[in-house]
Amino acid sequence: MKVRLAPMLALSMATLLVIGACTSAAPTNTGPQTGRTGGILRFGQSAADVGTLDPHFASGTQDRSLIDMVFNALIRFKPGDGTQFEPDLAASLPEPKSEGAKQAWTFTLRKGVMCQPTDGVPAYELTSDDVVYSLQKSADKNRSAYAGEYSGMTFEAIDPSTVKVTLDSPLSKALLYPKLANYSGGYIVCRKAAEKLGADGLKTHPVGTGPFTFKRYSPKEKVELVANEAYFRGKPQLDGVEFLYMPDLTSRELGLLGGQLDVANGTADIAWVEKMERNADAKVDVFGVGEVVSIHFNSRIPPLDKLPVRQAIAYALDRAEFQSLTGARVSEQVFSPVPAQFMPGGLTQQETAAKGLDYKSDRDKAKKLLADAGLANGFTLNMVTSELPSYRVVYESMQAQLAKVGIKIDLKVVDHTSMHSTIRLDTNPIVVYVAFRPNADVYLSQFFHSDAIVVTGKKPNTNFSHYASIDSLIDQARSEPDTAKQTALWKDAQTKILQDMAAYPVMFTNLVYARRKGVDYGHELKSVLALYPGIDETTRLMKK
Amino acid sequence: MIRYVAQRVLLTIPVFLSVLTIVFIVVRVLPGDPATAALGDYASKEAVDALRERLRLNDPLPVQYLRFLADLLRGDLGTSMINSAPIGDQIAHNLPYTLELTLAALLVGVTLGIPVGVYMATRHNELPDYIGRVGSLVGLSVPAFYLGILLILLVGVQLKWLPAIGGGDLTDAGDSLTHLILPALTLGLVMTASVARLARSAMLNVLTQDYVRTARAKGIRERSVISRHALRSALIPIVALTGIWGVALIGDSVTTELVFSRPGLGKLMVGAMLQRDYTTLQSTMVIYALFVVGINLVTDLAYGFVDPRVRTKG
Numbered sequence: 001m002k003v004r005l006a007p008m009l010a011l012s013m014a015t016l017l018v019i020g021a022c023t024s025a026a027p028t029n030t031g032p033q034t035g036r037t038g039g040i041l042r043f044g045q046s047a048a049d050v051g052t053l054d055p056h057f058a059s060g061t062q063d064r065s066l067i068d069m070v071f072n073a074l075i076r077f078k079p080g081d082g083t084q085f086e087p088d089l090a091a092s093l094p095e096p097k098s099e100g101a102k103q104a105w106t107f108t109l110r111k112g113v114m115c116q117p118t119d120g121v122p123a124y125e126l127t128s129d130d131v132v133y134s135l136q137k138s139a140d141k142n143r144s145a146y147a148g149e150y151s152g153m154t155f156e157a158i159d160p161s162t163v164k165v166t167l168d169s170p171l172s173k174a175l176l177y178p179k180l181a182n183y184s185g186g187y188i189v190c191r192k193a194a195e196k197l198g199a200d201g202l203k204t205h206p207v208g209t210g211p212f213t214f215k216r217y218s219p220k221e222k223v224e225l226v227a228n229e230a231y232f233r234g235k236p237q238l239d240g241v242e243f244l245y246m247p248d249l250t251s252r253e254l255g256l257l258g259g260q261l262d263v264a265n266g267t268a269d270i271a272w273v274e275k276m277e278r279n280a281d282a283k284v285d286v287f288g289v290g291e292v293v294s295i296h297f298n299s300r301i302p303p304l305d306k307l308p309v310r311q312a313i314a315y316a317l318d319r320a321e322f323q324s325l326t327g328a329r330v331s332e333q334v335f336s337p338v339p340a341q342f343m344p345g346g347l348t349q350q351e352t353a354a355k356g357l358d359y360k361s362d363r364d365k366a367k368k369l370l371a372d373a374g375l376a377n378g379f380t381l382n383m384v385t386s387e388l389p390s391y392r393v394v395y396e397s398m399q400a401q402l403a404k405v406g407i408k409i410d411l412k413v414v415d416h417t418s419m420h421s422t423i424r425l426d427t428n429p430i431v432v433y434v435a436f437r438p439n440a441d442v443y444l445s446q447f448f449h450s451d452a453i454v455v456t457g458k459k460p461n462t463n464f465s466h467y468a469s470i471d472s473l474i475d476q477a478r479s480e481p482d483t484a485k486q487t488a489l490w491k492d493a494q495t496k497i498l499q500d501m502a503a504y505p506v507m508f509t510n511l512v513y514a515r516r517k518g519v520d521y522g523h524e525l526k527s528v529l530a531l532y533p534g535i536d537e538t539t540r541l542m543k544k
Numbered sequence: 545m546i547r548y549v550a551q552r553v554l555l556t557i558p559v560f561l562s563v564l565t566i567v568f569i570v571v572r573v574l575p576g577d578p579a580t581a582a583l584g585d586y587a588s589k590e591a592v593d594a595l596r597e598r599l600r601l602n603d604p605l606p607v608q609y610l611r612f613l614a615d616l617l618r619g620d621l622g623t624s625m626i627n628s629a630p631i632g633d634q635i636a637h638n639l640p641y642t643l644e645l646t647l648a649a650l651l652v653g654v655t656l657g658i659p660v661g662v663y664m665a666t667r668h669n670e671l672p673d674y675i676g677r678v679g680s681l682v683g684l685s686v687p688a689f690y691l692g693i694l695l696i697l698l699v700g701v702q703l704k705w706l707p708a709i710g711g712g713d714l715t716d717a718g719d720s721l722t723h724l725i726l727p728a729l730t731l732g733l734v735m736t737a738s739v740a741r742l743a744r745s746a747m748l749n750v751l752t753q754d755y756v757r758t759a760r761a762k763g764i765r766e767r768s769v770i771s772r773h774a775l776r777s778a779l780i781p782i783v784a785l786t787g788i789w790g791v792a793l794i795g796d797s798v799t800t801e802l803v804f805s806r807p808g809l810g811k812l813m814v815g816a817m818l819q820r821d822y823t824t825l826q827s828t829m830v831i832y833a834l835f836v837v838g839i840n841l842v843t844d845l846a847y848g849f850v851d852p853r854v855r856t857k858g
Contacts, residue, residue: 048818048819049626049819049821050626050627050629053627200623200628203628203629204627204628217629218807219624219629219633219634219637220634220638220807220811220812220815220816221638221711221807244805247802247814247818248803248805250693251709251802252805254708255708255710255805258696258700258707258708258709259704259708260707260709414575415575415576416576417575417576417578417581418576420580421580
């Protein structure tokens with residue numbers, strides 16, 4: 001018998017595919033080109049799931065970006081440009097007033113800002129009561145991870161549309177505005193919703209005043225947002241946003257190229273950027289704020305306790321080699337711990353070169369410094385690195401570079417959270433740290449103030465170098481109301497850090513996002529603190 | 545038979561308890577601190593310590609183990625350690641996607657694999673048999689995730705006939721089906737290779753039996769000999785192995801769900817692992833274990849039902 005099954009199989013396969021093709025295929029989301037475009041923007045984020053959508057605890061990119069679409073703050077960073085401020089829930093940007101030794105900032109709220117409705121709580125107009133409740137929550141260490149940012153601050157509702165913030169110690173605008181802007185503790189939660197949902201409820205059910213309203217959370221899959229028709233800046237162009245959790249880069253890439261995604265988080269690798277740009281349907285945005293890579297030297301662990309040894313390591317390293325790991329377009333070299341490209345207080349290449357503190361790579365000089373320190377034959381250091389590529393490749397590159405001057409690094413790869421635990425126990429002689437902080441004060445306080453020294457500091461944080469020589473400069477700059485003088489103090493502090501080689505600033509890596517060409521964010525992308533392109537009421541899906 | 549069933553069910557209890565114990569230990573020996581993972585890189589030591597205390601991670605392991613068992617006995621799968629979402633809800637949302645994928649893949653594997661295997665057997669040592677054997681070897685050698693990416697590139701990205709990623713809306717049959725086809729083909733085609741080889745081998749055995757020769761000698765049409773006489777006998781080992789394939793497919797669905805970014809227990813479990821979400825990971829593994837133990841129990845009972853010798857020995 002000759003059973004002819006091959007044609008049957010081909011037919012059944014073809015039938016399956018045709019059924020699929022006829023039933024839906026890639027959905028079209030776009031509306032008309034003129035007027036409101038509508039459509040659901042599908043956003044693929046590099047994460048497995050929600051961490052927490054309580055803005056006062058959120059720290060992951062996947063949470064910050066979603067929160068940014070749902071909440072507002074008194075002040076906001078200009079969309080697409082994190083270096084400028086503009087009023088958000090406040091009607092205008094306030095000026096400070098002295099009240100004895102204290103300082104007061106008075107905010108007048110916009111009229112007609114509506115808190116989004118949620119189960120059992122209908123929409124209602126935001127008042128100073130909500131703002132005070134939210135800021136007090138931010139300042140409460142049991143209800144916020146950022147309480148330290150708000151110590152010495154009191155919040156008071158003068159009338160339903162006026163909020164007064166009083167500071168025990170005066171701050172400049174450059175330091176106060178970020179605390180009350182759309183970043184971390186500055187986001188305003190609506191009191192009635194927060195009380196109704198409770199602390200656990202807020203983690204997966206955000207309720208704010210922003211352009212998009214929470215609709216549904218599907219665990220490990222997505223969060224759906226719908227346009228907030230009552231948004232005070234006008235109804236959003238989009239009908240909604242589907243925020244999909246997709247930890248696998250290949251899936252995000254294929255989803256974008258296949259038309260199931262409109263925006264996808266990429267990777268800071270020039271090869272990936274160029275590959276995506278070869279596709280006619282895709283566009284790649286490379287923008288800030290960049291996460292700064294710095295190498296911190298533990299001055300308590302010999303031989304790093306000797307300045308010439310730390311300087312030798314700095315001269316043995318080459319920023320260009322580190323930068324080649326990602327490609328010049330997605331990263332940029334930095335010459336001080338505070339990145340001069342994004343915020344005041346950082347030192348540029350020219351400024352450090354003029355002071356002879358740019359530590360331009362010079363391995364002969366490094367060898368001479370080591371020889372002078374009695375270490376002509378080099379030495380060995382043991383340390384751990386995270387398994388995350390953003391850390392591991394930097395450690396491995398450093399390992400290869402230092403080997404050229406006789407310094408051997410024995411590297412142990414551990415998971416990311418174990419690395420964080422280990423480095424905080426003061427065991428790594430050299431710590432590579434990749435981080436963004438909103439201003440120079442936070443950078444310097446967390447990495448170089450003696451209070452923040454790991455294990456032994458008053459408030460142990462991320463001072464891995466045990467550096468304690470610029471406390472007065474940091475404290476003085478924090479309370480300096482004059483912006484120019486404040487910037488000068490920050491620069492002085494960083495000059496000292498470089499002179500003492502407490503840390504070697506390497507580079508920052510930019511954010512990389514790909515989008516379909518029909519996506520218009522509604523603003524130029526320079527730097528976004530929420531670490532995503534910024535989806536707001538002006539974002540549109542257009543026909544190509 | 546009742547005694548046999550009771551024995552099998554009772555034996556399942558220590559097996560399941562052992563699995564639970566292993567799950568509990570495995571989850572706790574994973575590297576990384578869940579409190580640090582939950583709060584992120586920016587958290588202070590104070591905040592991490594407070595969360596460890598709140599999550600009762602500082603309790604002695606035996607205490608945590610007893611609490612874990614007690615909660616399970618009450619049917620309480622707990623809440624996510626990361627975002628407090630009820631794990632029961634998470635499983636309820638993801639489980640249908642995994643079941644749908646597994647069943648569809650099983651269907652693809654059986655409906656394609658059996659005819660292919662039968663055809664190969666009927667063309668024994670001819671060109672179609674050689675092609676089928678090489679093809680099935682290739683099918684067994686290609687990892688499901690790789691095949692999935694190839695299918696996505698061809699059908700989802702180049703031709704744009706089907707969605708490249710996602711699971712679709714289960715309440716919309718059309719949407720659900722279009723999202724199911726590529727992942728089901730990915731898993732199903734790999735399974736087809738196994739089924740085809742087994743079907744071929746079973747058919748070759750049967751086709752040499754006397755009763756088949758007798759049927760042919762009686763002048764029965766070859767198509768009837770194959771389908772009514774030979775295939776019925778050859779199907780017995782294939783059907784017996786279907787349960788085991790089902791279990792294997794549930795396991796294989798993990799990578800497929802990830803490649804297609806499709807909701808499901810596998811994506812849930814890997815996501816929990818990435819987030820160091822002990823409680824979700826633990827409960828998801830328990831559900832997987834429950835499936836495997838359950839399917840094995842059903843298979844055991846089915847054997848006993850079909851073959852009286854098994855239940856006599858038992």
